[in-house]
Amino acid sequence: MYGKKVKLRLFFLSFIFLIVVLSVFLILKSLEENVVYFISPTEIKNLSKIDNTKRVRVGGMVKEETIKLSQNEVSFVITDFKNEINVNYSGAIPNLFSEGKGVVAEGYLSDRSFLKAKKILAKHDENYMPPEVKEALEKNK
Amino acid sequence: MISSHIGYYSLVLGFILSISLLIYSLFCFRKNNKQINQNVFSILFLQLFTVVISFISLVYSFVISDFSNETVYNNSHTTKPIFYKITGTWGNHEGSLLLWLLVLTLFIFLFIVFSKKQPTKYRLLSIFFQQIIICGFFLFLLLTSNPFNFLFPIPNEGLGLNPILQDPALAIHPPILYLGYVGSSIIFSASLASLVENNINSEWAAHIKKWILISWVFLTIGILLGSVWAYYELGWGGFWFWDPVENVSLMPWLCLTALIHTIIVLEKRNLLKSWTVVLSIATFTLSMSGTFLVRSGILNSVHTFANDPKRGVFILFFLFVLILLSLILFFIYQDKDNNSQKEFFLISKETSILINNWFMMYFLSVVLIGTIYPIFLEVLINEKISIGPPFFNKLLIPFVAIFLIFMTIGPKLNWIKDNYRGIKYLRIILFLICLILSFYLIKKTSSEILFTSLLGGAAIYLLLISIEDLFKKKYNISQVISHFGFSLFILSILINSLFSNEFSANMKVGQEISFKKEQIKFSKIKIFEKENYKSVVANFEIIDEKENVISLYPEIRIYNQPNILTSEADIISSVFSDKFMVMNLLKGEEIFNVRYQTKPFMIWIWLSAFLISFGGILSLFRRN
Numbered sequence: 025m026y027g028k029k030v031k032l033r034l035f036f037l038s039f040i041f042l043i044v045v046l047s048v049f050l051i052l053k054s055l056e057e058n059v060v061y062f063i064s065p066t067e068i069k070n071l072s073k074i075d076n077t078k079r080v081r082v083g084g085m086v087k088e089e090t091i092k093l094s095q096n097e098v099s100f101v102i103t104d105f106k107n108e109i110n111v112n113y114s115g116a117i118p119n120l121f122s123e124g125k126g127v128v129a130e131g132y133l134s135d136r137s138f139l140k141a142k143k144i145l146a147k148h149d150e151n152y153m154p155p156e157v158k159e160a161l162e163k164n165k
Numbered sequence: 166m167i168s169s170h171i172g173y174y175s176l177v178l179g180f181i182l183s184i185s186l187l188i189y190s191l192f193c194f195r196k197n198n199k200q201i202n203q204n205v206f207s208i209l210f211l212q213l214f215t216v217v218i219s220f221i222s223l224v225y226s227f228v229i230s231d232f233s234n235e236t237v238y239n240n241s242h243t244t245k246p247i248f249y250k251i252t253g254t255w256g257n258h259e260g261s262l263l264l265w266l267l268v269l270t271l272f273i274f275l276f277i278v279f280s281k282k283q284p285t286k287y288r289l290l291s292i293f294f295q296q297i298i299i300c301g302f303f304l305f306l307l308l309t310s311n312p313f314n315f316l317f318p319i320p321n322e323g324l325g326l327n328p329i330l331q332d333p334a335l336a337i338h339p340p341i342l343y344l345g346y347v348g349s350s351i352i353f354s355a356s357l358a359s360l361v362e363n364n365i366n367s368e369w370a371a372h373i374k375k376w377i378l379i380s381w382v383f384l385t386i387g388i389l390l391g392s393v394w395a396y397y398e399l400g401w402g403g404f405w406f407w408d409p410v411e412n413v414s415l416m417p418w419l420c421l422t423a424l425i426h427t428i429i430v431l432e433k434r435n436l437l438k439s440w441t442v443v444l445s446i447a448t449f450t451l452s453m454s455g456t457f458l459v460r461s462g463i464l465n466s467v468h469t470f471a472n473d474p475k476r477g478v479f480i481l482f483f484l485f486v487l488i489l490l491s492l493i494l495f496f497i498y499q500d501k502d503n504n505s506q507k508e509f510f511l512i513s514k515e516t517s518i519l520i521n522n523w524f525m526m527y528f529l530s531v532v533l534i535g536t537i538y539p540i541f542l543e544v545l546i547n548e549k550i551s552i553g554p555p556f557f558n559k560l561l562i563p564f565v566a567i568f569l570i571f572m573t574i575g576p577k578l579n580w581i582k583d584n585y586r587g588i589k590y591l592r593i594i595l596f597l598i599c600l601i602l603s604f605y606l607i608k609k610t611s612s613e614i615l616f617t618s619l620l621g622g623a624a625i626y627l628l629l630i631s632i633e634d635l636f637k638k639k640y641n642i643s644q645v646i647s648h649f650g651f652s653l654f655i656l657s658i659l660i661n662s663l664f665s666n667e668f669s670a671n672m673k674v675g676q677e678i679s680f681k682k683e684q685i686k687f688s689k690i691k692i693f694e695k696e697n698y699k700s701v702v703a704n705f706e707i708i709d710e711k712e713n714v715i716s717l718y719p720e721i722r723i724y725n726q727p728n729i730l731t732s733e734a735d736i737i738s739s740v741f742s743d744k745f746m747v748m749n750l751l752k753g754e755e756i757f758n759v760r761y762q763t764k765p766f767m768i769w770i771w772l773s774a775f776l777i778s779f780g781g782i783l784s785l786f787r788r789n
Binding site: 043051060093096116 | 402523527530531534535538548549550551552553555556559560669670671672678729730731732747749751756758760
């Protein structure tokens with residue numbers, strides 16, 4: 025039979041293997057739950073079903089003259105020049121949020137035309153547009 | 166004009182010196198001399214000199230606003246304060262790469278000067294490997310990102326520096342962070358040299374340990390400064406966002422932290438040789454990949470200066486060459502009779518350090534996957550996703566809790582073999598107190614997250630144990646300080662995240678809103694014209710239940726060049742809590758979006774992170 029040392033090493037190796045498998049499993053499972061997908065208003069229109077428990081990011085342009093303010097809320101329309109979605113948001117707003125500029129809103133879809141946003145993403149530069157937005161806009165040109 | 170010429174040609178000269186060093190160091194290596202040829206020193210010094218000259222001429226071009234230089238034109242402006250003209254030198258792609266190069270050459274020069282006791286051949290090989298890296302960076306600068314490009318006709322005015330980069334914390338954040346990143350290049354070169362020379366032993370460990378500590382200290386402080394900047398200047402109201410760019414700096418840090426622990430095993434027990442080399446290679450590779458990810462524009466963030474695909478491809482290719490080289494060397498020269506007679510016992514200091522390494526590798530893989538998975542998915546199936554903080558919190562928190570418990574045991578164990586007898590009643594009592602505390606925490610905060618409160622308990626336990634150790638003076642003082650700092654760090658973060666309050670609203674001047682037990686009054690607004698921006702300063706009064714009034718002055722800056730709005734948060738820090746207020750323009754200049762936060766223990770987070778690195782600093786100066 026195998027010596028004691030070999031047995032110990034075998035036990036040790038299988039232990040490590042188990043831990044590695046376990047952590048990979050944990051990571052993958054957690055990934056699946058916490059991934060936020062980026063979609064454009066057009067893609068939302070074409071969705072077969074709306075899952076209002078899943079967080080999504082919607083990107084596009086803030087449509088001109090659609091920003092409406094109340095004390096606790098901001099509402100506006102995100103457009104990709106083909107389709108639109110209404111966004112409702114309460115919270116802090118980043119520096120460069122304004123009409124006619126690119127925006128990414130993260131939150132939950134209530135239906136095909138309404139997003140309850142939890143976060144509006146900050147951008148850092150006047151000319152900068154999130155690559156996702158650029159692509160979404162280009163797709164629809 | 167003239168300074169650009171000088172800068173450019175001294176860069177070219179530096180590159181030629183680099184090539185000659187590559188050849189010359191191999192030549193000396195063959196000759197088997199006892200001493201390093203004096204010429205090698207001279208060339209190294211000359212190379213450092215050329216890069217310094219080149220760097221100074223770039224700084225000079227920035228100071229005199231020489232817009233015939235393209236880099237200056239793109240990133241500077243005559244109305245900018247002199248301090249930001251200077252720091253603007255490394256606030257852009259080209260300049261920051263020149264800074265990389267400067268630190269690379271500085272480090273190898275210092276390394277050779279301070280390694281006189283080491284074998285000659287090992288030192289020559291270190292020069293050789295370091296010059297490969299330096300050579301690559303010279304090529305990268307000269308071919309794809311020349312900081313001295315000419316512009317004709319010469320513009321009258323520059324485009325200006327991104328205002329969010331005009332901040333004191335950010336002025337020193339890149340140089341310090343680079344000292345950490347680039348410091349890992351020395352570790353990389355030295356361990357490859359040592360591997361080839363079969364020189365990996367206790368003495369080598371004692372010598373390289375200093376360099377590991379140096380880069381670890383700089384990396385820690387560099388990350389801390391970046392985080393301070395994000396809190397004070399970005400106005401996101403937090404200090405860490407699991408942003409890819411932040412993760413990219415955290416990865417080498419985790420690796421380096423593992424290495425700091427492993428190198429002690431190598432020093433004391435002459436074990437874990439290959440693992441040390443693997444960690445050294447991994448640390449530098451992660452630093453390089455970080456540069457690649459940030460510079461190539463794959464990650465979009467504040468740090469993405471310019472997106473030139475050529476640059477990304479170059480770094481990727483260079484990275485590939487370096488990794489391939491180190492892997493080949495590793496497999497050829499790896500110590501074959503590695504599994505020496507020495508044994509690991511289950512209960513010993515080396516095992517506990519190994520456990521530390523496992524945890525570090527787990528943290529590293531979580532951060533790594535969370536950072537690059539979105540990139541892979543986009544490249545492979547063109548699906549755009551992002552991974553938010555919940556992913557990291559969920560995967561890290563439970564393990565950090567266990568990790569903390571191990572941290573209370575590990576450092577107390579003896580080398581080689583220990584036993585269970587060391588357990589004392591005091592510790593058991595402390596442990597029970599902490600358990601009770603964490604259950605209290607669950608009830609008090611009604612937080613359903615079991616692990617969060619366990620984490621709190623574990624952090625308090627480690628805190629108490631390290632305080633106990635501080636008074637005993639039996640243990641390594643720098644280690645105790647760092648570990649104490651870590652427990653305080655986790656605890657402060659925990660308290661900060663559990664007891665933070667946030668309020669946001671859209672307000673007009675004169676409006677008053679109540680939030681929790683406080684009244685928030687928007688009393689007035691003032692407008693100032695400053696040197697290169699217009700400043701809109703609001704005055705808010707926070708009135709608490711005891712009628713105490715605190716005034717906060719958040720500001721909006723409208724920069725003229727480039728035309729950008731930034732929000733300057735106003736923060737009132739006290740020992741136990743920060744009051745944070747930031748506002749933003751919304752539609753015209755009437756209604757402001759206001760965000761008010763109370764954040765407990767912010768100062769403690771900075772302080773404890775500094776304590777962690779302070780342990781490292783102390784360890785550098787001790788003994789010798």
